[in-house]
Amino acid sequence: MSTTKIALITGGSRGLGKNSALKIAEKGLDVIITYHSNKEEAEYVVSEIKALGRKAIALQLDTRDVKSFDAFVKNVTEHLKENTGNTNIDYLVNNAGTALYSPIMETTEDQLDEMFNIHFKGVFFLTQKLLPFINDGGGIVNISSGLARFALPGSSVYGSMKAGIEMLTKYMAKELGVRKIKVNVVAPGAIETDFGGGRTRDDKNINSMIAGNTALGRAGLPDDIGGVVAFLCTEDAGWITAQRIEASGGMFF
Numbered sequence: 001m002s003t004t005k006i007a008l009i010t011g012g013s014r015g016l017g018k019n020s021a022l023k024i025a026e027k028g029l030d031v032i033i034t035y036h037s038n039k040e041e042a043e044y045v046v047s048e049i050k051a052l053g054r055k056a057i058a059l060q061l062d063t064r065d066v067k068s069f070d071a072f073v074k075n076v077t078e079h080l081k082e083n084t085g086n087t088n089i090d091y092l093v094n095n096a097g098t099a100l101y102s103p104i105m106e107t108t109e110d111q112l113d114e115m116f117n118i119h120f121k122g123v124f125f126l127t128q129k130l131l132p133f134i135n136d137g138g139g140i141v142n143i144s145s146g147l148a149r150f151a152l153p154g155s156s157v158y159g160s161m162k163a164g165i166e167m168l169t170k171y172m173a174k175e176l177g178v179r180k181i182k183v184n185v186v187a188p189g190a191i192e193t194d195f196g197g198g199r200t201r202d203d204k205n206i207n208s209m210i211a212g213n214t215a216l217g218r219a220g221l222p223d224d225i226g227g228v229v230a231f232l233c234t235e236d237a238g239w240i241t242a243q244r245i246e247a248s249g250g251m252f253f
């Protein structure tokens with residue numbers, strides 16, 4: 001029976017999820033990543049993790065589709081049982097998400113519902129479904145955003161959902177403390193990825209605005225975040241729970 005710890009990361013095929021998966025593997029954990037549609041990218045991440053000497057697998061998951069979660073959990077636990085002799089994981093990183101830039105006056109009900117399903121409802125129920133398979137003493141990392149602390153026009157729905165996740169994290173930490181499961185939030189600032197169509201990375205005006213309002217003088221990079229997530233998936237973070245850790249370089253502090 002394997003004693004290696006295992007982390008499951010949603011949305012691990014690109015961006016912050018990919019970086020977090022690689023950093024977690026560097027800490028000596030085996031990794032399960034999920035992807036929404038790009039299997040090829042996900043399999044490339046798996047190959048990179050395996051090159052680090054860790055085990056990895058990529059599984060398809062639409063975090064909007066709560067009805068698919070039972071089948072997904074069955075896939076995860078069957079894979080683990082076959083390959084480790086156990087059905088359990090140690091860490092869950094709720095990372096999967098999409099952006100929405102829309103003024104309040106222009107936002108539709110369908111847009112709001114989709115963001116709710118991805119960023120709150122999906123996180124809530126995927127965690128609920130996986131809780132019986134998270135080892136006592138393990139941990140959950142929820143990904144939020146600096147937009148839950150400061151406001152930028154057009155991000156009202158996204159920022160509000162992330163604020164909800166931050167409060168949910170506190171409740172999870174309270175209720176799961178009896179099992180010694182730590183639950184924390186990592187809140188990135190603006191990061192240069194393809195998130196939201198790559199605005200932060202590709203729009204020089206937006207990038208310059210962010211750099212000018214960040215204490216460390218630049219927009220963030222995936223490497224600025226993955227290590228923070230990975231740290232929370234180690235014993236070194238064993239006395240940290242119910243905390244919001246913002247990794248934004250001091251953006252709008």
